[in-house]
Amino acid sequence: MKNMTDKLRNHLHEPKTDLVHATVPLDRRRFLKTAIQAGAILAAPQVVRGAVVGRDGGVAPSERIVLGGIGIGSRGRYVLSCFLHEPDVQFVAVCDVRPARRESVKKMVDGQYNNLDCGMIHDMRELLARTDVDAVLIATGPNWHATAATMAAKAGKDVYCEKPCTKNIAQSLLLRDVFRRTGRVFQAGTQRRSLPNFMFAVDLARFGKLGKLQTVHAHPGGLGTSMSGWLPAEPEPAKDVVDWNLYLGPTAWRPFNKRLLDGFNFEKGGGMTGGGCLEWGSHCVDLCQWANNADDTAPVEYEPKDGQLHARYANGVKLIMRNEGWLKMGSCPVRFEGDTDWVETGDNADMAASSDALLVGRGAKIAGYPADFHVRNFLDCVKTRGQTRANADVACQAHIACHAANIALFLGRKVHYEPKKNEFIGDEEANRLRSEAMREPWRI
Amino acid sequence: MVGAAISFFAITQASLAADSKPASSAEKQKKLIAVLQSDAPSADKAITCKNLAIYGDKDAVPSLAPLLADTNLASWARIALEAIPGPAADEALRGALSQVKGNLLIGAINSIGVRRDPKAVDALAEKLKDGDVEIVAAAAVALGNIGGAPAAKILNQALAGSRNEIRAVVAEGGVLCAERLLADGKFAEATQLYDAVRRADVPKQRQLEATRGAILARRSEGIPLLLEQLRAGDKAVFGIALRTARELPGRDVTEALGTELDRTTPERQVMLLLALADRGDAAVLPKVLQVAQHGSKPTRVATLGLLDRFGDLSSVPVLLNAAAEGDADLTRTAKATLTRMEGRAVDTALLARLPQASGKLRQVIIELAALRRIEGAVPALVPSAEDADAGVRRAALDTLSVLGSDQQAGDLVRLLSKTRNSEDRDGIEKALTAICGRSGSRCLQPVLPLARNSDNGLRKIALHALAAIGGPDALAAVKAAVEDRDESVQDEAVGTLATWPNNWPDDSGVAEPLLSLAKTGKKQSYRVQGSRGYLLYVQESKKLSNSEKLTAVNGLLPSLKQAQEKRLAIATLGAIPSAGAVEVLVGLAGDPALAEEACLAIVNLAIAKNLEGATRESWQKALQTVVEKSKNDATRKKAGDALKRIE
Known part of the structure; x- marks a missing residue:
């Protein structure tokens, strides 16, 4: 994977100088x-290349970006894998309200680092209170995105946040204002x-x-x-299986229903x-x-x-x-x-x-919308304090x-x-x- | 820029209060209130609250207010109460301050903060004395959101308190309140509050935020404070300074930052350059250009990559010279920046350098002509294609492939005849083929003689160009080349026919020579290529009807000797949605070497709809054949399922 990532990055950063023209397709007169x-590449990356910010060769511990993860499900695992392949990232802890997910991510991270060091945290506030963490990857359901991102910024963390990042217009403006105010780096997970x-x-x-x-x-x-709903109540699992209260977080209360455990099932768009x-x-x-x-x-x-x-x-x-x-x-x-x-x-x-x-x-x-380049852009900006491509204003x-x-x-x-x-x-x-x-x- | 959104809710309330509610909303509200007053399940009441957020007014407040004490419905009630304009909702939320505790109290305080209710300031001030630090934090933030001098005074006093945890949470309110003062143009008051926060013993992040605000509130007078932060050894302080450097407006600020470039370390210089680029103020450009020319290599690379952000033509020569230095990193970055730079004036500046340019510089300008699509460069391209420098020749040919037209086709044919260099020939061929693809028959005149050239290699190149031109005349020339005196040219002609583009009506003439090749080609490889080309033609043709396609395949089938070609025929038949195609496939399924492919094609056609001429009986027979002949479980299952549907 690393080799592939490097190869792809080389395509971005080191395009060949010779021009290659189009082959002649069957229907070339139409389009x-x-x-x-x-x-x-016409739109070459506009931030300082890694060599400038110290990612050539080995990376000193003091230059590493210490990362934590919040709400790491399937999408989060993919984006996390992009982070893990970056030599200047040290992932230290995963936070999720579901133990099974925490353990799964820990296994993935420990496997990558060949140690047992990845911490597991139940409540994101505990992760955000850690002074050794520089940045967080937020890949919860959309319900939590803006709240978690702004909490992280206020705690002094830079943030890579999956999309959609906000639930309504007001949250969008607040997200922008919080990141302006705190000076933290934000990258929306709009990797295109x-x-x-x-x-x-x-x-x-x-x-x-x-x-x-x-x-x-x-x-x-x-x-x-459509209006967001309130599904029929089902027996609420024990807190150490799913912390329903924390899972709901900022969304209006409703009883447990396992269909809502897929974060994409509710509250995507504010009032609807x-x-x-x-x-x-x-x-x-x-x-x-x-x-x-x-x-x-x-x-x-x-x-x-x-x-x-x-x-x-x-x-x-x-x-x-x-x-x-x-x-x-x-x-x-x-x-x-x-x-x-x-x-x-x-x-x-x-x-x-x-x-x-x-x-x-x-x-x-480069097909398949990989997030590697977007992640790298975020990491470079964490180091330069520059503006990411998908910053909070954007x-x-x-x-x-x-x-x-x-x-x-x-x-x-x-x-x-x-x-x-x-x-x-x-x-x-x-x-x-x-x-x-x-x-x-x-x-x- | 600061506080652009913080008047959002105030505007909301004002605009909502000014609007008159349509009668239909009143009717909706009446029904919604009835739900809240009934013994309807909580689920119904919850969604009712959301509807009242859109359609409710003061009449709904008495029914919503009691829900503020309901653990399950308080959050829903606040959705409505936060949105409903007017004092009734404010009063309900203020009333809750003495009625509810814990999280419910925090919720009420939060909603008061969102609504920015100035009448709540005193009550919130009392909450700053609460023993629960979370309630204190909510009250401080609410006070910050409400803003104004009274709130500022309260928060200022609280910042001087002795309890660390209280100061820590009050600081957020202090920063918010100062931000509101700044947005209201009360610079001195904002500065005072920001300074109070940044000097207090509060969490570092709050100090950083207050430092940013303190600089912004001072406006130009904030420059010394900004520079002080830029020179700080602490990375976090330097970081907030970079953020602020992007925000603080003014040419004097830009100039001060430019001067700071000389003082700082190379690593920080790059970061400062990024901030300057985000400002985009050309006042600092001379300084930046100096760095771009004389800095360390990493700094030069970074700086060259930023120059387009200043949008100034004075960057063009610096970029061009850097691109021509011969260092790959510098070349790549400078070219990318020159490509991004906007405006025809950049094109003009590049063209102006071309006549005198030679070697690497000439190569770069020509490459940029393609990337920027500078058509004015075209007259210089043909002479450049004969340049002594191989890099210039290559760049010229590549750029001709992009910008060239039939006007240059004759020149390229002439160049082909002159050169023996294989690399140059490849480049010329690529350019010629690309031009032929764009210009079509307008290129026939120069290309047809090439097809009769005595050089075998050139005749092959002509075939490729003719394929790109397309149309009956080009096709006739390629067809004639099948009988060329040289066998390698014959091979090339057959290959060209077999892949002839056939999406245009005038190219359907390729069918006849392909079929002829398939049946009577003098080599086995010709017959195979002819078959494949013909089947490809049939499959992709938009002119042929299904029955014509079927007739065409049936006409070819007896000539096919190898299983591979027969499989291709099966694939073609599988794309013909007609009963006739199925019938032929059933026959082919009898050949054990072809049975699987034929069976799969039958099943796929069975799944498709609207097959021409298909009857129940014919389908039963075909699918039964699949069940009997296929050894693939999945195929048999699909056939079985399809049979059940028919039966």
Whole structure:
């Protein structure tokens, strides 16, 4: 795995200098779809390379980033594996309300380090109180993300947090403000921001290579919303099997039901469950925001229309969330259309564009949306105190766009949003859906 | 920037209070209140609370307030009470302060803080004296969120208290309160409170936050404090200083940070450069360019990678020179930055250097022309393709493959005839093929003579170019090459035909020569390639109907001698959704060497819908064949299941 990671990183950091042009595909007159294997990356990483921050060769203990994990399930284990392969990371403790998960992660970590040192912690507050921990990986269910991330920041930890990072618009703003205030480094787990095909496509849009940007398309993976629920009570397991109270955390109380133990089953979107609009939008809409140079704002208008969600930015660019009509490029596709050219890409890392010349220098083809590069970007920024690619300001606005879209879907009508004031214009119902009280004693 | 969101809830309350509630909401509310007042299960009341958060007003508050003491429903009730505008909800939450304890009390305090109720300040001040540190912490944060001079005074006093654990939690409220003062433009008051926190014996993280705030609240006068933190030996202090360096506005700040570049260590210099790049203020660019040219290599690499963030043309020569130095790291970074730099002015600056540039510099500019799609560079590319420097030649050909048009096709053909260097020939071929792919028949005129060149190697290159051009004329030339005087050219022509692109209507003419090759090719390998090419054509053709495809495969089948080709035929038949295809597959299933593939194709077609001409009987027969012939359990099971569905 390490070798593979290094190989992939070399693709990112050390692209070949010769240009490789497209092969001629069967249907080249309609569009060009290349599988270029190498080339200079247009959007090379913009932070200091590892050599500068001391990750060449051995890493002195004083230069290691001491990491803890919170809520490490299947996704968390994958991201953790990306961390574990970085030579300047020392993972010291896992925190989970379920002992079985703690033990599983400990086994994984101890196996990697060939020792028995990985600590197991029940309550994240105990982990956050440790002064030897520099940073935490948060991969709980979405219900906990913003609360845990801000608690960590207030405890002086840098944070890599899985997405969706927030439950509503208010949480998005609070997340941003807490990380500004504390000066901690934050990286949302939107790893496509660090993958060459998405970076390349975004840069084509950002730097005017598509002409004047007209429309950005995001795949939301469904557009359904509904009120969060209260499932029938089942016998609550002993606390040492599942700490239900801690598992619920900041979400409104409800009785134990094992279906809720999958963190993706409830409370994704504040007043309503988020559905794909938030789950996938936090990736795809995020990329559209970036492509539109709109990382510091969000669309001003959202309207459910013909099974899609149509949004519009103040600069006139349209954002369309649609499930159909994509070229077959895997999950999480995005498409950017300018007045002269267009580009589309997805998780299989293929790229399609209106012209083959647009794709020159697209860099390595890295499919399967690995998180290695995103993790590395986070670690570099922990050392340089720089801004990550998916920092809290960026994540805040991308999530606001998703939440606002969800509110339009929930209300079944058009809503107008004022990003500078963070309120819907003349729309009491929509405004009330911007926030939701957190269960006691939790707060951000 | 500080506090951009902290007026969020105040705005909410104001805007909600100003809006009039539609009649439909009143009706909804009436029904929702009735649920709360009934003996409905908790689950119903919980969801009712969420609905009241949208549709409720002061009339709902009397029904919600009692729930603040309900362990299971208090959190749901607060969802509504936090959202409902007006004093009634505030009063209900304030009332709870003396009614509930423990976590329920913390919840009420938290909601008061979110609503920023100024009338709660005195009551919250009392809670700062509570014996439960968690309640003190909640009260301090609520006071911080409410903000204003009264809250600031209370928090300031509490910071001077003697209990460590109390000071620790009060500090968070102090920072929040100072932030609100700063957002309200009360700089002196904010500075005073920030200073109180950073000087107090409180957790280090709070001190760091207060230090940031103290610098921001001082505005330009905060520069000395900022520089003091930047020079601190403590990494955490240095870290918060870097964060603050990004936020504190002003050219004087930028200049001070630029001066600091000279004082600091190389490692910190890089981090400071990152912060300066985030500021994007060109005032510091001369200093940054100096580092980019004369710093240590790691620092140079880092700095070169940041120069696009300043968006200034003066970076272009520095980047170009660095890229041409010959150091791989510098070249890569400088090229990437030059690629990212925005604006046509950058293109113009690069082009201006091209006429005089030679060697590595010329190579870099030409490579950048491709990466930036600078079409103005095209006239210089053909001469560069004949440059004495191999790197320049390679770059020129690669860039021609991207930017070139049919205008350059003739030049490339001419170059091909001139060079014997295999590497150059490969580069020219790649460029020519790419141009032919884009320009199509416009390239026929220069390429067709190449197909008649006396050089065998050039005739092969011509075949590749013709495949990229496509269309009947190109196809005719390739077809003719099957009879070339040289056997290796014949081989190449057959291979080209077998992979002929067939997505355009005018390329369907490849079918006839492929079928001919399949049946009468003079070598076994020609017959195999012809068969494969023909089947590929049939499979991918968008013009042929299902019955025409079936006829085509049936016409070829007797010529197929090897199992591998027959399997390819099976795969083609398996993609034809018709009863006729199934019938042929049933026949092929009788051959033990082909039975598994044929059976699987039958089953897959059975699962598909809308098969042309399929009857129940024909399906039964086909699926029964699969059950009998296949040795694969999964295939047999699928067939059995399909049979059951039919029966």
